[in-house]
Each structure stands twice: as structure tokens, then as C-alpha cells.
Amino acid sequence: MxxxxxxxxxxxxxxxxxxxxxxxxxxxxxxxxxxxxxxxxxxxxxxxxxxxxxxxxxxxxxxxxxxxxxxxxxxxxxxxxxxxxxxxxxxxxxxxxxxxxxxNPAPGVQRPAIVKRFVVCNQKGGVGKTAVTAGVGQALAESPEQLYPVAISKHFAIARTSADPAADVTAVEQLPGPGLRVLLVDFDPQGHLTKQLGHELLHLDGDSLTKHMAGEAKGKLEDLVVAVEDDRFDDRLHLLPSCTDAFLLDVKLSGVRAREAALERALSPIESDYDVIIVDCPPSLGLSMDAAAYYGRRRDAESLGNSGILVVVQAEDSSADAYGLLTNQIDDLRSDMHLELDYLGIVVNHYDARRGYIATSSLDSWMAIRDPRVVGLVGDLKEQKEAVRVKQPLLAYAPQCPQSLALRALAREIA
Structure with a gap:
């Protein structure tokens, strides 16, 4: 001493x-x-x-x-x-x-007065919407009694000069998990979110989210929900699996009254069980996307930024084209239905400066957009692909990897 x-x-x-x-x-x-x-x-x-x-x-x-x-x-x-x-x-x-x-006892988990609803979307497939949905949900559900590494740098420009996307992480802070109750909704008929988290798609002849939205429910929606197992989540992270009948959702919604509110009507019975509901949308601009966007609108007495649209893109030209189509649809919904529909921001996913001028110049273009702004930059690294292969949550499989650090930072940025 x-x-x-x-x-x-x-x-x-x-x-x-x-x-x-x-x-x-x-x-x-x-x-x-x-x-x-x-x-x-x-x-x-x-x-x-x-x-x-x-x-x-x-x-x-x-x-x-x-x-x-x-x-x-x-x-x-x-x-x-x-x-x-x-x-x-x-x-x-x-x-x-x-x-x-x-x-100085541990403070209680800060729960939102109105359930947060994050709608993760882009009309283009393959940009990593599912990985971002899963990663943000995992980050928000981590234990408040444990410390986890979180990237605290927002100097995205640093990453442009390095082959390693993790170069943007100039500092890491150890923070307690938010400890929120999170529901991941696999709204994509392809079921990538369901499969990546190690679960099976719902049977075509059974109950499903599609049937609940179309007024054909066979039981309670809560009976379809499954837990994402890992000690760090302690039954706080749940999944509503997909069913291939979602390929027919646009057809079914065409005959439904107030079809834009169909997703909200289906999920409303279980909203009180969660602090955050994250919807992984299909690459579509159809009626199902209208319903998802409507679900993320700002409700009466809801604070600005509590819920909204999170757009996932890549640093390449086709993402920019798809982004324009999506924002046009959102603008139309806003004006036609007089919705208060907020953007949570843009996530540039699968970024790798080694791809050269296309990647770095595209990132410049995304960063130049001020409304909505870029709220996350996630590298294209092997850990995410490995986690998908072994059907484990990324933050459980590789909790210290740069992607996990970036997703924790993103979760705190939008929540």
C-alpha cells in the first residue's frame, strides 16, 4: 500500500x-x-x-x-x-x-413512456437490413448489470483512409447494457432474420403475422413469439418469426379496411410487453411497406425521435438509387395521410475502404446528406458472416469485434 x-x-x-x-x-x-x-x-x-x-x-x-x-x-x-x-x-x-x-443502488432501467418502434428498411436487398436489425436489438437488450465495449468515435472520415473499417473507432468506452425488452419482427417473407437467429419459419398452414394483419388470425400473436437465447439478454430479446405467406401480404392487404394500420392493429396486443419493437422490412415498396412506415409514425404525445424510419444503405451507387425511391414513398405517405413520420437516420453498412473510390466517394455523398443524417458506420468484416453461419447472435458470438462495438454505438444513438 x-x-x-x-x-x-x-x-x-x-x-x-x-x-x-x-x-x-x-x-x-x-x-x-x-x-x-x-x-x-x-x-x-x-x-x-x-x-x-x-x-x-x-x-x-x-x-x-x-x-x-x-x-x-x-x-x-x-x-x-x-x-x-x-x-x-x-x-x-x-x-x-x-x-x-x-x-447508491443501481438505477432502474429507463423505459420509454410509449414503446419505441424502429422500422428498418431500404427498397434494395442485400444492404444488411437484417444484420442491423438484429444487432441493434441485441445491443438494446444487453444486461444493465454488465459492462460492454461501445465505440464512442463519430469521426467517420477516419475510416475512409484505412483498409480497416474499425479505424473509425478512436476510443472504446465500457458501458452497462440498456436492459430494454426488445421484440424483433421478421417482416420479410424470405425469413433471413428468423434463420440467422437459429429459429424456423412459421408453418404455412399455421398462424402468422400475415394472417393477423389480414384478419385471418387463428390464435394470439403472443403465442408465435420466441426468445433469443443467451445469458446476456436474460429473456429480454424476443423474435416474431416470419412465414412464407408474407409473399402474399400485399394481395391480402388490398382487401383490408384501413390497410396502412394493419401492422399496428396486429402488434398492438403485445406492445405493452416491450420497450422497443424493431421491424425488419422486405426490399419492397408495396402495401406492406406502407403498413410498416405507418407503424413507425409519431403518435399523439410521443416525443420526437422516439420512433421512426432507419434507412440502411451501402457505400455504392445502387443504394443511392433505392434510397431515392424509398424517400419518395415516405414523402407521399406523409402528405397523403398527414403523418408525422420521422427518420431516425441513415446507417452505412458493409463499409470497406479497400474497395476504393466507389466506396469512399459514396460515403462522402451519404455524409453530405444532413436530413436525415448518418448515425452509424458498420464495417464489412468476417464476424457477422461467421455468426450467421453458426446461427448465433453477433453480440454473443463476437462481443468484442468492431461490428459489435459499432452496433452498440448505433443503438445508443437512436434510442
């Missing part, structure tokens, strides 16, 4: 020991409260020093090295207090940290 001269700001570095579980709990709790560890330890020592009696002993066997910065003089005063109370210094520090933890 030692101390070093105080740095600027009149603090000194102290080195001691603390049980590893207590260190981890302190690390998570301070992140949950958006505090520095040094401030928590300072407050804990002050609170412990003011107690009128000693606390029950804490098991400090196997304590690991621990260091932080405290106000000049506090550590010396603390050592004197430990001697006066007959408490070993490591035990006193453990009790001080425990005191702070008890005085």
Missing part, C-alpha cells in the same frame, strides 16, 4: 487491495451512475469515516491490486481512522466501497 505525489487538481494516487467481486461491482455501478471510480471511493471513505460504529467484516481473502486518485490528505486521514478503529486498511477500504454501493 502506497501513495504518490498529487497530480494537478490536488489528488494523489493510492494503491491498495480490494476483493475482485467488489472491484467489478464498483466498476459497473459507477458506470450506471455515470461517475468516476475515484469520486465514488472518495464519497465511500467519507461516509465510512463518519459512521459511529464498525461494520460487519467483509471477506477480503484473495484481494487484488486496486488503485485510484483521492484528494490530497484523505488517504492519510483514512489510514489513521483505520488504526483508531482497529480495522486493517484493506478491510476499511472494502467497507468504504461497500458503503458507497449501499448508498
Amino acid at each position: 502506497s501513495s504518490t505525489p498529487p497530480p494537478p487538481g490536488d489528488r494523489e494516487k493510492i494503491v491498495s487491495k480490494l476483493p475482485a467481486p467488489l472491484q467489478q461491482e464498483l466498476k459497473v455501478r459507477t458506470a450506471q451512475h455515470n461517475l468516476d471510480i475515484q469520486d465514488a471511493v472518495e464519497a465511500g471513505i467519507s461516509a465510512w469515516s463518519g459512521l459511529g460504529s464498525n461494520l460487519p467484516s467483509i471477506d477480503t481473502a484473495g484481494a487484488k491490486a486496486f488503485s485510484t486518485w483521492l484528494p490530497a490528505g484523505q488517504w492519510d486521514n483514512f489510514k489513521s481512522a483505520c488504526r483508531a478503529r482497529g480495522v486493517p486498511l484493506v478491510q476499511g477500504l472494502a467497507q468504504s466501497v461497500s458503503t458507497w454501493l449501499q448508498n
Whole structure:
């Protein structure tokens, strides 16, 4: 145990020991409260020093090295207090940290007043809508009691000069998972989201989302929902699988009353079970896309940006053409139905600067769009393809990879 001269700001570095579980709990709790560890330890020592009696002993066997910065003089005063109370210094520090933890319980998960509804779309197929849908959902459902690496750089231009899309990540911050209850809706008849997460498509002769939207339901929609299994999600991440009958959805919707609201009517019975519902749309501009866009509209008393359209593109010309078609459809819906329909932003997916001028110049073009703006840049790396092959969630398969870090950042940006 030692101390070093105080740095600027009149603090000194102290080195001691603390049980590893207590260190981890302190690390998570301070992140949950958006505090520095040094401030928590300072407050804990002050609170412990003011107690009128000693606390029950804490098991400090196997304590690991621990260091932080405290106000000049506090550590010396603390050592004197430990001697006066007959408490070993490591035990006193453990009790001080425990005191702070008890005085600052974990904050509850911040749940939206109105369920967030993210509609992930682009008329062009193959841009990675499904990967973005799954990744954002996973990131929002991660445990609030664990810390996860999140990319905090937004300097997208850095990535343009590197063969590695991860070069944009100039810093990584360890943050608690949001802990939200998330439903992923596979709205694409091809069922890529369902298959990638290791589930089977619903039977054609059974119940389905299509049947609920067309007024042909055979049971409750909640009975079709399945869990995406992994300890980090702890039953917070669910999936509504696709069914191939969705290929007929536009035909069925043509005869449905108020067809634009068909998806909302189908999902409304289960909305209260979730904080976020993310719809993975098919590459279509038909009636099904109208229903999906309508579902993402801003409702009465809903805050701006709580829900809306998330457009996934690639850094190449055909994505730009498809983007124009999609935005025209959105504009028509806005004007024809007088909808308050917000864009959550643009995600440039599968980006790889090694593809040269086409990729880098296309990224420049996307970045030049200010409304909606680019809110995420996700690299084209092998981990996503590997996760799809083994039918595992990316954030469980490769939680530290650059794609996972970027998807966590995107989730926090739009949520």
C-alpha cells in the first residue's frame, strides 16, 4: 500500500487491495451512475469515516491490486481512522466501497413512456437490413448489470483512409447494457432474420403475422413469439418469426379496411410487453411497406425521435438509387395521410475502404446528406458472416469485434 505525489487538481494516487467481486461491482455501478471510480471511493471513505460504529467484516481473502486518485490528505486521514478503529486498511477500504454501493443502488432501467418502434428498411436487398436489425436489438437488450465495449468515435472520415473499417473507432468506452425488452419482427417473407437467429419459419398452414394483419388470425400473436437465447439478454430479446405467406401480404392487404394500420392493429396486443419493437422490412415498396412506415409514425404525445424510419444503405451507387425511391414513398405517405413520420437516420453498412473510390466517394455523398443524417458506420468484416453461419447472435458470438462495438454505438444513438 502506497501513495504518490498529487497530480494537478490536488489528488494523489493510492494503491491498495480490494476483493475482485467488489472491484467489478464498483466498476459497473459507477458506470450506471455515470461517475468516476475515484469520486465514488472518495464519497465511500467519507461516509465510512463518519459512521459511529464498525461494520460487519467483509471477506477480503484473495484481494487484488486496486488503485485510484483521492484528494490530497484523505488517504492519510483514512489510514489513521483505520488504526483508531482497529480495522486493517484493506478491510476499511472494502467497507468504504461497500458503503458507497449501499448508498447508491443501481438505477432502474429507463423505459420509454410509449414503446419505441424502429422500422428498418431500404427498397434494395442485400444492404444488411437484417444484420442491423438484429444487432441493434441485441445491443438494446444487453444486461444493465454488465459492462460492454461501445465505440464512442463519430469521426467517420477516419475510416475512409484505412483498409480497416474499425479505424473509425478512436476510443472504446465500457458501458452497462440498456436492459430494454426488445421484440424483433421478421417482416420479410424470405425469413433471413428468423434463420440467422437459429429459429424456423412459421408453418404455412399455421398462424402468422400475415394472417393477423389480414384478419385471418387463428390464435394470439403472443403465442408465435420466441426468445433469443443467451445469458446476456436474460429473456429480454424476443423474435416474431416470419412465414412464407408474407409473399402474399400485399394481395391480402388490398382487401383490408384501413390497410396502412394493419401492422399496428396486429402488434398492438403485445406492445405493452416491450420497450422497443424493431421491424425488419422486405426490399419492397408495396402495401406492406406502407403498413410498416405507418407503424413507425409519431403518435399523439410521443416525443420526437422516439420512433421512426432507419434507412440502411451501402457505400455504392445502387443504394443511392433505392434510397431515392424509398424517400419518395415516405414523402407521399406523409402528405397523403398527414403523418408525422420521422427518420431516425441513415446507417452505412458493409463499409470497406479497400474497395476504393466507389466506396469512399459514396460515403462522402451519404455524409453530405444532413436530413436525415448518418448515425452509424458498420464495417464489412468476417464476424457477422461467421455468426450467421453458426446461427448465433453477433453480440454473443463476437462481443468484442468492431461490428459489435459499432452496433452498440448505433443503438445508443437512436434510442
